[in-house]
Amino acid sequence: MRLRTRTAVAAAGMALALLASGCGADDGDGGAGSKKVEVFTWWADGGEKAGLDGLVAQFKTDCAQYEFVNGAVAGGAGSNAKQVLASRLQQNDPPDTFQAHAGAELTDYIKAGQIEDLSGDYKEWGLDSAFPKGLVDSLTVDGKIYSVPANIHRANVLWGNKTVLAQAGITVPATTLPEFFSQLDTLKAKGVATPLALGKDWTQQMLFEAVLISKLGPEKFSGLWTGQTDWAAADITDAINDYKKLLSYSNKDRDTFDWTDAEKLVMEGKAAYQLMGDWEAADLDAKGFKDYNYSVFPGNGDAYQWLADSFVLPKNAKNPEGTKCWLKTLGSAAGQKAFNTKKGSIPARTDANATDYPAYQQAAIADWAKGKPVPSCPHGSACSQGWQGAVASAQGKFSSDGDVAALQSALVAAAKQYASK
Amino acid sequence: MTTRTATPTPPRTRPSPSPGARRARLRRWLPGLLLLSPSLIVLAVFVYGLIGWTVTLSLSDEHDALGNKGFVGLSNFVVLFTEDINGRFTHSLKNLLIFTVVFMVGALLMGVLWAFLLERGVRGEGFFRAVYLFPMAVSFVASGVVWRWLMNSGTGDQAGGLNRIFHDLHLGFLENPWWTDPDWGMAAMALPAIWQLSGYVMALFLSGFRGIPADLREAAAMDGASTYQLYRHVIFPQLTPTALSAMIILGHMSMKMFDLIMSVSGAQWITEVPAVYVWQTLLTSDYAKAAAISIILLLLVAVVIVPYLIYNNRVERRS
Numbered sequence: 001m002r003l004r005t006r007t008a009v010a011a012a013g014m015a016l017a018l019l020a021s022g023c024g025a026d027d028g029d030g031g032a033g034s035k036k037v038e039v040f041t042w043w044a045d046g047g048e049k050a051g052l053d054g055l056v057a058q059f060k061t062d063c064a065q066y067e068f069v070n071g072a073v074a075g076g077a078g079s080n081a082k083q084v085l086a087s088r089l090q091q092n093d094p095p096d097t098f099q100a101h102a103g104a105e106l107t108d109y110i111k112a113g114q115i116e117d118l119s120g121d122y123k124e125w126g127l128d129s130a131f132p133k134g135l136v137d138s139l140t141v142d143g144k145i146y147s148v149p150a151n152i153h154r155a156n157v158l159w160g161n162k163t164v165l166a167q168a169g170i171t172v173p174a175t176t177l178p179e180f181f182s183q184l185d186t187l188k189a190k191g192v193a194t195p196l197a198l199g200k201d202w203t204q205q206m207l208f209e210a211v212l213i214s215k216l217g218p219e220k221f222s223g224l225w226t227g228q229t230d231w232a233a234a235d236i237t238d239a240i241n242d243y244k245k246l247l248s249y250s251n252k253d254r255d256t257f258d259w260t261d262a263e264k265l266v267m268e269g270k271a272a273y274q275l276m277g278d279w280e281a282a283d284l285d286a287k288g289f290k291d292y293n294y295s296v297f298p299g300n301g302d303a304y305q306w307l308a309d310s311f312v313l314p315k316n317a318k319n320p321e322g323t324k325c326w327l328k329t330l331g332s333a334a335g336q337k338a339f340n341t342k343k344g345s346i347p348a349r350t351d352a353n354a355t356d357y358p359a360y361q362q363a364a365i366a367d368w369a370k371g372k373p374v375p376s377c378p379h380g381s382a383c384s385q386g387w388q389g390a391v392a393s394a395q396g397k398f399s400s401d402g403d404v405a406a407l408q409s410a411l412v413a414a415a416k417q418y419a420s421k
Numbered sequence: 422m423t424t425r426t427a428t429p430t431p432p433r434t435r436p437s438p439s440p441g442a443r444r445a446r447l448r449r450w451l452p453g454l455l456l457l458s459p460s461l462i463v464l465a466v467f468v469y470g471l472i473g474w475t476v477t478l479s480l481s482d483e484h485d486a487l488g489n490k491g492f493v494g495l496s497n498f499v500v501l502f503t504e505d506i507n508g509r510f511t512h513s514l515k516n517l518l519i520f521t522v523v524f525m526v527g528a529l530l531m532g533v534l535w536a537f538l539l540e541r542g543v544r545g546e547g548f549f550r551a552v553y554l555f556p557m558a559v560s561f562v563a564s565g566v567v568w569r570w571l572m573n574s575g576t577g578d579q580a581g582g583l584n585r586i587f588h589d590l591h592l593g594f595l596e597n598p599w600w601t602d603p604d605w606g607m608a609a610m611a612l613p614a615i616w617q618l619s620g621y622v623m624a625l626f627l628s629g630f631r632g633i634p635a636d637l638r639e640a641a642a643m644d645g646a647s648t649y650q651l652y653r654h655v656i657f658p659q660l661t662p663t664a665l666s667a668m669i670i671l672g673h674m675s676m677k678m679f680d681l682i683m684s685v686s687g688a689q690w691i692t693e694v695p696a697v698y699v700w701q702t703l704l705t706s707d708y709a710k711a712a713a714i715s716i717i718l719l720l721l722v723a724v725v726i727v728p729y730l731i732y733n734n735r736v737e738r739r740s
Contacts, residue, residue: 255686
């Protein structure tokens, strides 16, 4: 009897304990008014980590009164970090600042009222004149700016293996799509099995957008994402057909490839060309491959398809003053230099000293200063994450069945579903 | 519990029978309930509570980070079947169907075959049993990475993995695109799963074979039954419960398949199944849609599991 009572009490106690632990109180990190600045990123290794470290060194001199706390979440090219971030924002426990692609990808946070307007600080720090006007315009939502870009990458760059191209007698980069097709034919005739190396969904999305820019020009292309250009139009159908033709020059196992696998084809001379963002320069250099050349995608002219990593000030951040010091460092000439020379991107500021940078970046800085900025959907500067997901799925389907009409109607449907929001 | 309550403990103080009887009754179920209550409460909150929460979410219009704006009834479900871009959801269901059928048939056939061979008395049975069962110890993620390489879809000079072996053996006609085939890719995707689970099915059937009393075999032999007749009419009919459990276990694993597909192909159109679709949708913060797919998935699994539970209950009550 006594034993039984004790058992019962123990059981009830255990139930309570489990309940208490299940409904867990807060994890009790950091007190209020702390000097800590938690910077949330997905830069956990490689050139990205090196860039972050460079920036942190600058932060330590500029903002000596604050302490940097690394809140990096590794894995999944940011997809893991985005999940952690979403749940922290929902629980109203934001980091002091977090990384996000600049542009349309921020709209969800802005609409949810989760990040603060930084327009005043832009003026104070002189950023509105240091960044090119086109970029500031794309960052502005209803007259307000919510993020500070750390860097600029270019998406529409065509990389080539010099030896393979020279063997096919190609010395001058193509400047129009028809020229490009004839080069690809030449390469094929010379026995290059895959003239154009390609990877899975988002890399296909990048190639398709490059074709769209060639077909529509920068203004009409940008209009696709703001509702001013019609996805159902005949010139889009033309672009899809050209893109389909491009796929026929690419490796058939593209859906199993990541961008680095496609890059390897180029490095090994099995492929001649690859379209990829300019992080490829840093990666090729890191892998010790020097025999490459680069040019803007044929027909893109001076369109500079940009994407940028940026940082924001979340609502209810524990240490907003510390965050502002971080953002100020990030936007400053010294901060952008510390970050970008290591990460392999170029500074968003136009007053950067090009000689501080390696060869590719020097060319990119010159192009950025005079080019026409156009956004990119797979990299978040043109469209929201939902739109991005829908397009990636449609692109994946097209890669396997080549159904032009289905791709176009999927693109129209995606624009209808996501553009209004 | 039952053994303890069986020992009669007479009430010590109260002589009157009716409250005593009530206390005895209370004593019979209260300690049991208290002991069970932690798991009951945890289950109620973390399983049934969260299922309920997911159901409400699936009926709402929480399609972005902005939060819930209201109740929309079943429209999320209807949209999945009628307006999803490119019929993405029905496509993922079709993929799941192909995967499930190939996986279950393959694993059952291999498992029964191995169990049958071992049961016939092979030398070194323990060794073979371990070899066949071992793949189950490997996680789907680890085997997925290896199979991703084995099922490299390059052919000819670009071939890798299995295609390379076929190529080098001059069996070029066997080279195939594996999971990248738009129509039957999911059948290839089922290969690693068959490889992993066949051993488990074998173990189930082996214990099933061993559970059949030797007298039955002897009796059949006495009656002059051939080996075929022995298996057809005596052994196999007794294995029905085993086969049913194997099918249920494989079936519900197959419905929820996620890790294997993610490590072989990553999330993409050709190999998308509902579980992967849920994850993709969550990444774009479309919570209501993700919840709706999850509920459909739960119902699909329930269709498999619930009849089994009912059947099991009935069998247990009978015995």
